[in-house]
Amino acid sequence: MVALALAYLVAKTAEGFDGPTGRLLSLPPLQYVGKISYGIYLYHLFVLQAFWKFLSVAHLPLLDKGPLLFLILTPTTVAMAALSWKLLEEPLNGLKRHFPYQPEGLRGGAESSFLVFSVKERPRRAYPMPIREKSPRS
Secondary structure, three states: OHHHHHHHHHHHHHHOOOHHHHHHHOOHHHHHHHHOHHHHHHHHHHHHHHHHHHHHHOOOOOOOOHHHHHHHHHHHHHHHHHHHHHHHHHHHHHHHHHOOOOOOOOOOHHHHOOOOOOOOOOOOOOOOOOOOOOOOOO
16 A cells, blocks of 8 residues: 555646646755755764764754654754755866766767667667677588
8 A cells, every 4th residue: 555655646746737736845954955965865874873973972862752852863963964955066067067977889869868668679779789899610
């Protein structure tokens, strides 16, 4: 049942949301969180570990309350991800224009997708295997 609900969510997301959900998801703050979400994913455990270390070094009692930890660590993680985006990821993404990427053998059209399947013909290889000449036997 959960798998069906998640499949529906993925399909609906690919299609796009409209109505109140679409308006909510198109708010600039939520779009920004989407932009820095990979940084949030990368840094959340680091921030948690650094926080525990800080508490132990400062001889402060360890917090075991979920909501309080959430209120402390979430803004810290988001701030760290935002700094990472601004100082590291965005400048590196700007360099992409200097390095165009298009694998050999994939030149536009449907062939440029790695997920091209055909029922009538065999799937093509993205990188064709070289044909080896057979050596004449003596």
